Amino acid sequence: MIYDNLLVPTARAPITSGLRQGEEFTPYAALVERVGRLAAGLIERGIGRGDPVALLIPNSxxxxxxxxxLFAIGAIAMPLGETATRSELAALAYKTGPNAVISTPGLAAAAEMLIADAAPGIPLLLTSTLPEGNATAQLPKLAGDTTALYLFSSGSTGLPKVVPHTHAELLADSERASAAWELQPDDIVLDILPGNFSLGFLLGATQAVAGGATTLYWSDPLPLALSRKKLLDTMVRERVTVMGAVPATYEIVTGQTGSFDLGLRLAFSGGVALKRPIFEAVRERLGTALRQDYGSTEASMFSHNNSADPDASWASVGKPAGDARVRIVPFETELGPSVGEMEIQSSSLMRGYLGDAVANDEAFDEGWFRTGDLASLDEEGRIVIRGRSKLLIEVSGYKVDPIEVEETLMTLPAVAEAAVAGLPDSRSGNRLIAFVVKGADVSADELIRYARDRLSVQKVPDEIAFIDALPRSPAGKVLRARLREL
Structure with missing residues (x-):
């Protein structure tokens, strides 16, 4: 179904539209032809409808x-983080049971470890030697409810949840996003986010192409703080018109000295709340008003702030886009009666987490998805996010589950107890502070090194605070709000 729809915008797109990375450019017509050959080759290798396939491939x-x-043959694409640790990759593989792994040569060692740890015997295919078959081979007819994609969303259990999306949901999301952003064939869309990140994958794989726009993938071996001038030079040279990123990215980019003549018509932000200084820096340095969007792994793109006066509404994530709907459910909070938990519906909303009935009961309210965000609506019906009703801590656009971090620290015998809290940070949204009760002598540096070896970088505590006991209620529950007062 996605493949059939891919043929429509790519057939209309000019020869100048396609995918670009570095010096390489491939027009959509050539990409679609290769997709057909690869689909036929994967079928010949025994991969077919319903088979999850792990992808260790940078966004590209x-x-x-x-x-x-994979979409074309009814298999399930499962993009994984290239910086994930061995144990994290194995945990995700255990949850989904991949039938194969496709990796770049540079990530082949990690792919081999994933197979050895969680899926012995499944094939490893490299992108450099993927099998190709007859591009005119018969591909299966797929219904809209066929599962196409597995993404991962952290939850209160301390383990990632599997978020399945169907062909129909991904198509609905691509249509909603491309319409909200008014993407056109002459747009150059910068994709700077990782491929396992919901927006990073969808922007490059389905959203930009729905409008016939070109996707420019950015990658550099150096951290962005050291490569931002190179990025800005590339944006000027390639005439980038649309950019989507988390606030921390904009903060780093706007910190570059000197002047640059960008042609951005749209820059949008998501992942964490946008701070006013970053909004102002983007307007001053990049020459455009930074818009806020709202989306999630479970619902994909949901709302976009396209107000005629972005300055007056900079704190809003806009109105629901397309067929998306929102309601505010009363929630016990000190923020006032107009603030409640935001629940949403849309045609791109997942039907439920994979194999997790308990989580699904908690996540849905008579068909409405409980976002866990506290919000209110302004006089024009725009959504203003006011806080979180769940435990997740937002760090640089990632939703970090404190329980996962705590459980990792407590696998070290020297840690008797641990509790993690987020403290506001202007760059990343939150800094992670781990409050630790020692079971034996251990230093803060040792704990951070221990966490760094086992967790992705955004989950590693920024600071360790040693305390005598965790604050608890009479029932024994950790009083997380009290942690920030310690």
């Missing part, structure tokens, strides 16, 4: 082509 044209080949 390779990820686009591989994912669409």
């Amino acid at each position: 044209p390779d990820l686009f082509v591989t994912a669409h080949a």
Whole structure:
């Protein structure tokens, strides 16, 4: 279904539209032809409808082509983080049971460890030697409710949840996003986010192409703080018109000295709340008003702030886009009676987490998805996010589950107890502070090194605070709000 729909915008797109990375550019017509050949080759290798396939591929044209080949045969694309640790990759594989792994040569060692740890015997295919078959081979007809994609969303259990999306949901999201952003074939869309990040994957794989726009994938071995001038030079040279990123990215980019003549018509932000200084820096340095969007792994793109006066509404994530709907449910809070938990519906909302009935009971309220965000609506019906009703801590656009971090720290015998809290930070949204009760002598540096070896970088505590006992209620529950007062 996605493959059939891919043929429509790519057939209309000019030869100048396609995917670009570095010096390489491939027009959509050539990409679609390769997708067809790869799809036929994967069928010949025994991969077919309903088979989950783990993808250890950085966000790139390779990820686009591989994912669409899997979509075309009814298999399930499962992008994984290239910086994830061995134990994290194994945990995700245990949850989904992949039938194969496709990796770049540079990530082959990690792919081999994933297979050894969680899926012995499944094949490893490299992007450099993927099998290709007859591009005119018969591809299956797929219904809209066919599962196409597995993404991962952290939850209160301390373990990632599997978020399945169907062909129909991904198509609905791509239509909603491309319409809200008014994407056109002459747009150059910068995709700077990782491929396992919901927006990073969808922007490059389905959203930009729905409008016939070109996707420019950015990658550099150096951290963004050291490569931002190179990024800005590339944006000027390639005439980037649309950019989506988390606030921390904009803060780093706008910190570059000197002047640069960008042609951005749209820059949008998501992941964490946008701070006013970053909004002002983007307007001053990049020459555009930074818009806020709202989305989630479970619902994909949901709302976009397209107000005629973005300055007056900079704190809003806008109105629901397309067929998306929102309601505010009363929630016990000190923020006032107009603030409640935001629940949403849309045609791109997942039907439920994979194999997790308990989580699904908690996540849905008579068909409405409980976002866990506290929000209110302004006089024009725009959504203003006011806080979180769940435990997740937002760090640089990632939703970090404190329980996962705590459980990791407590696998070290020297840690008797641990509780993690987030403290507001202007760059990342939150800094992670781990409050630790010692069971034996251990230093803060040792604990951070221990966490760094086992957790992705955004989950590693920024600070360790040693305390004698965790604050608890009479029933024994950790009083997390009290942690910030310690």
